[in-house]
Amino acid sequence: MRIQSRHYRTIWPHADGTVEAIDQTLLPHRFETRRLAALDDAVAAIATMVVRGAPLIGVTGAYGLALAAAADPADSAIEEAHARLAAARPTAVNLRWALDRLRALLLAAPPLERRALAFGEAAAIADEDALACEAIGDQGAALICAAAAEHPGRPVNILTHCNAGWLCAVDWGTALAPIYKAARDGVPLHVWVDETRPRNQGASLTAFELGGEGVPHTVIADNAGGHLMQHGLVDLVIVGSDRTTRRGDVCNKIGTYLKALAAHDNGVPFYVALPSSTIDWTMRDGVAEIPIEERDPSEVTHISGRAADGATTRVQLTPDGSPARNWGFDVTPARLVGALITERGVCAASEAGLRQLFPDLA
Numbered sequence: 001m002r003i004q005s006r007h008y009r010t011i012w013p014h015a016d017g018t019v020e021a022i023d024q025t026l027l028p029h030r031f032e033t034r035r036l037a038a039l040d041d042a043v044a045a046i047a048t049m050v051v052r053g054a055p056l057i058g059v060t061g062a063y064g065l066a067l068a069a070a071a072d073p074a075d076s077a078i079e080e081a082h083a084r085l086a087a088a089r090p091t092a093v094n095l096r097w098a099l100d101r102l103r104a105l106l107l108a109a110p111p112l113e114r115r116a117l118a119f120g121e122a123a124a125i126a127d128e129d130a131l132a133c134e135a136i137g138d139q140g141a142a143l144i145c146a147a148a149a150e151h152p153g154r155p156v157n158i159l160t161h162c163n164a165g166w167l168c169a170v171d172w173g174t175a176l177a178p179i180y181k182a183a184r185d186g187v188p189l190h191v192w193v194d195e196t197r198p199r200n201q202g203a204s205l206t207a208f209e210l211g212g213e214g215v216p217h218t219v220i221a222d223n224a225g226g227h228l229m230q231h232g233l234v235d236l237v238i239v240g241s242d243r244t245t246r247r248g249d250v251c252n253k254i255g256t257y258l259k260a261l262a263a264h265d266n267g268v269p270f271y272v273a274l275p276s277s278t279i280d281w282t283m284r285d286g287v288a289e290i291p292i293e294e295r296d297p298s299e300v301t302h303i304s305g306r307a308a309d310g311a312t313t314r315v316q317l318t319p320d321g322s323p324a325r326n327w328g329f330d331v332t333p334a335r336l337v338g339a340l341i342t343e344r345g346v347c348a349a350s351e352a353g354l355r356q357l358f359p360d361l362a
């Protein structure tokens with residue numbers, strides 16, 4: 001997608017063997033990139049959320065393993081790098097999916113060939129992700145067009161949570177891809193952007209993306225969605241996913257479950273957009289089985305933003321000594337999910353629905 005009329009992906013390799021990524025911790029106030037030159041850089045970029053979003057951490061993990069293989073192609077070094085990268089963030093399954101795919105390829109090849117193979121496979125994963133997200137956009141745009149036909153004469157109001165746009169992936173994004181496609185097709189729409197405490201990916205990243213694409217949007221406090229739905233101001237909800245179980249339970253950014261409950265109570269369609277790399281076929285019951293990341297409580301007790309002088313500043317919200325906890329994700333049970341939007345089509349959030357679209361993966 002474009003930033004200041006130049007097309008960017010979120011991550012890209014260089015001929016010198018390094019990898020460059022957009023630093024998402026600085027957006028929307030500063031656009032800078034980071035060079036990842038070694039395994040340690042990739043682990044840190046994922047853990048500190050320089051790169052974030054399920055598909056993007058998968059791709060970054062793959063490049064991280066490639067950087068490790070370039071430094072030392074021995075089996076033991078690859079296994080150690082795999083373990084360190086996988087531990088950097090536990091919830092989004094795309095990370096482990098990409099790492100497992102790369103490890104299997106590398107360990108089957110002679111050590112001298114591993115470096116080139118690894119960078120080639122990481123690039124392939126990145127390209128596949130961009131294509132999958134664009135296909136999700138085409139599939140989901142049809143749902144937005146259908147909603148527009150039901151409400152002629154006014155924009156379709158779509159609510160989204162967190163950032164599931166092109167910054168969460170390599171390009172296009174998941175939940176925002178259908179919005180971009182529909183907007184480019186001329187469908188009148190407006191997006192309610194949940195701020196998404198505590199790290200505010202909605203207020204900072206989603207608003208940045210939508211503004212860049214010229215999509216009308218309004219940032220709202222996280223708890224406003226239910227009120228808007230009660231008053232008929234939301235036609236549909238689209239969110240992304242960090243891990244979807246084989247029966248269609250959806251793990252996504254903390255707060256997603258409450259939006260799904262409010263949508264269910266108000267008869268608002270609740271859609272989840274995800275590439276197949278986000279499906280965890282080994283898990284069934286998302287609440288019981290998905291590991292939920294718990295991050296540093298300082299992300300709850302403090303908040304960052306731009307001060308009047310333009311400098312980034314961080315301030316404390318809570319009284320000294322008040323304890324805080326910081327769960328990053330929650331699970332929305334399949335019964336609250338209207339449909340899953342994937343690169344191969346739209347299906348029910350159920351084992352049968354997913355198997356029908358992905359008989360080769362199930």
Ligand code: MRU
Nearest residue numbers: 052053054162164168240241253
């Ligand atoms: O903690 P983050 O910013 O990595 O969380 C990202 C999300 O929860 C996204 O909604 C999710 O990755 C789905 S978009 C593929």
